[in-house]
Amino acid sequence: MPVTIRDVARQARVSVSTVSRAISAPDLVRADTRERVLEVVRGLGYQPNPAARSLITGRTGNLGIVVPDLGNPFFPSVLLGVQARARESGNSVFFCDSGQDAVTEEELIRTMARQVDGVVVCASALDDETLAELSTLTTMVLVNRALPGVPSVLMDSATGMAAVVEHLAALGHRHCAYLNGPVRAWSNQFRRTGLREAACRSGVSLYELGPYEPTFQGGARGVDAALAAGVTAIIAYNDLMALGVLTRLAELAVAVPERISVTGFDDILYAAMCGRPLTTVTMPAELAGRAAVELLLDRLDNADGPAESTIRELPTTLVIRSTTAPPAGPARL
Amino acid sequence: MPVTIRDVARQARVSVSTVSRAISAPDLVRADTRERVLEVVRGLGYQPNPAARSLITGRTGNLGIVVPDLGNPFFPSVLLGVQARARESGNSVFFCDSGQDAVTEEELIRTMARQVDGVVVCASALDDETLAELSTLTTMVLVNRALPGVPSVLMDSATGMAAVVEHLAALGHRHCAYLNGPVRAWSNQFRRTGLREAACRSGVSLYELGPYEPTFQGGARGVDAALAAGVTAIIAYNDLMALGVLTRLAELAVAVPERISVTGFDDILYAAMCGRPLTTVTMPAELAGRAAVELLLDRLDNADGPAESTIRELPTTLVIRSTTAPPAGPARL
């Protein structure tokens, strides 16, 4: 039987409204009264019932985050950032993993919408229309996805990919394969754009393969096609795939980076920890999480504000490690 | 302005209680009335306000999970299991990362306690006393930690560690180092117990080093001490540390497994994905998450039940991969 505001009021010999004020609007209460009340609050270990509070204020004090795959270390990092910023602002956070499935994702967002003040949707698999509709249900912020009218945090992956291509071109590569991630994913489209333009500019011919699952398995699967295309470098959609590529290449006894170069994207922790540290692009995942919550809180505070489509773009940077080197000889023998 | 139960009642020409029943106790309402109500519910897109419902039922429909480090892939896996089982039972889940800090952990649990029906605490850094006190605040289930009166899900790490030692002993190793994780952690104590007993039985001398942070860095840090001790095998507290060991060893140009064997614990995804796949012990993380929720739901359903200390013990298995081999020669030269 938890202690209620009435218990506090009785023991402090004031009315419940005074207790309420002492807690949520301290300057509306005379200093000594306030002290007396807070004393009792501490003594009894009173904590307001969030449900009751939420019922009247309309705010839950909860935020939600939906990610496609917690198994990809990129997303736990985003979660970390979200939690950090949420806690600073006195919010709790719900999480959901959609398993990269659009139907599940929609369902999860609908369910969350009722219980949170706002939700951060990462790398959504939903089409613009559905997403737009869902965004009317609750305050929404997108990560790695853009949609008119919905604030979003973008990581500049086009530039990151361009850096990859330029790096490869500078090393002398002329024939590169790109292992596509989910084609419908905003991230993939954007990465591909950066890729194509840079390839064009630097005279690199690009072999687009896939789409593949953005996982270790997916990467492994793409290797044979890439090899068949006779490229000297494989550009993976993300690190997980790149790791799969590396493993498959090792099985086939293809030397990296001597015979073939490999690049990833995201810079997950394990990219650096693996036998052969991966050349990849750093994504500020945790920062993105924080930024997303920031945007959410902004929206929440001035709900009446214009529905301007705020976009926070975060920079990415190429990290050159051990999986890229000049090609062994002419691209095609 | 979300639609309320009254809107539904009005439009369906029934009282609010009928609507309430049609939703939460359908068999108390005549079929045709129920249909009419549910029709309107769908039409209006009505969803009950969870706060209002919770205020009266005393149940929030939320569960919480506290983990020490989301950056360790073991925990996202647990989260996945928790979410899956929670969703099946119509619950949502809050998460928190304590950053391996006891003070933060306590604070987080206290905060959560107000908003959830129960909480899963993983690998707690708290002492028994504090934990026992917190367990009175809300229904609690522990993962990888035992405490009288609190149900817990344990992974049989003692046996797992014993298997590691036996494997090493069978290969001919006689001098092994153990890189301790956090000494106060239940997991570490248990792993160490299994280790010692098995070492004793199989005539292996054990050099206990540390404690170290249970991270990549921590593992790297332990290598030099292990080398100085002249061992032929390094047993790390977990995979993250083992990965650190591998990397540091590579820097020092010490061949694995030729000159030294290395083992991890947890079998995180990356253990298998790394250049040299790690010999480790598989922990059923996702299963543990599910089991924890299961226990939580049990407790929630018969709250009056005896406070028996239910323990679900999950098996672990040794996975032999490429980082263990017979020692090169006599242990000490």
Added chain:
DNA sequence: CTGAAAGCGCTAACAT
């Protein structure tokens, strides 16, 4: 500066 009172949206007795 403080108190009284009216609900927030819903469920659960209690009537009918």
Added chain:
DNA sequence: ATGTTAGCGCTTTCAG
């Protein structure tokens, strides 16, 4: 089988 009503614990006018 359905309706009426009294709150759950809190915030917030509105008076004083």
